[in-house]
Amino acid sequence: MCEEKDSQEKEILSIKKKLIKRRGELLDKISSSKEKERNISEVDRGDDIDRATTSENREMVFIMGSREREELKNIEEALRRIDSGTYGICNECEKKISKKRLEILPFTHYCRDCQSKIESSSK
Numbered sequence: 001m002c003e004e005k006d007s008q009e010k011e012i013l014s015i016k017k018k019l020i021k022r023r024g025e026l027l028d029k030i031s032s033s034k035e036k037e038r039n040i041s042e043v044d045r046g047d048d049i050d051r052a053t054t055s056e057n058r059e060m061v062f063i064m065g066s067r068e069r070e071e072l073k074n075i076e077e078a079l080r081r082i083d084s085g086t087y088g089i090c091n092e093c094e095k096k097i098s099k100k101r102l103e104i105l106p107f108t109h110y111c112r113d114c115q116s117k118i119e120s121s122s123k
Contacts, residue, residue, distance in 0.1 A: 022071075023072060090114050092110055
């Protein structure tokens with residue numbers, strides 16, 4: 001039993017390190033996106049084609065940024081759950097989320113079955 005707990009703690013520590021690393025990568029990307037957006041705004045003077053291209057680029061930066069911010073929010077929540085000791089517990093059924101699922105989606109809130117039910121009901 002004690003060995004199993006040590007193994008689980010090592011796995012969670014490994015996942016925590018991955019989440020922290022990914023959080024750093026996302027923060028760098030978001031920072032870079034903000035810089036690109038400032039540069040795009042400075043180039044916003046020109047003919048219609050330039051302005052259309054600039055507008056399209058701005059939209060892409062915004063879309064990418066919002067996805068990254070959402071992922072960052074999920075990572076922060078997962079790190080809070082790790083710190084509080086509730087990581088790996090399904091928010092719906094309160095059963096353990098499989099190790100394999102956590103490796104693939106380390107910031108998931110739901111076990112596979114509950115996630116499927118949620119997705120089915122939203123269709």
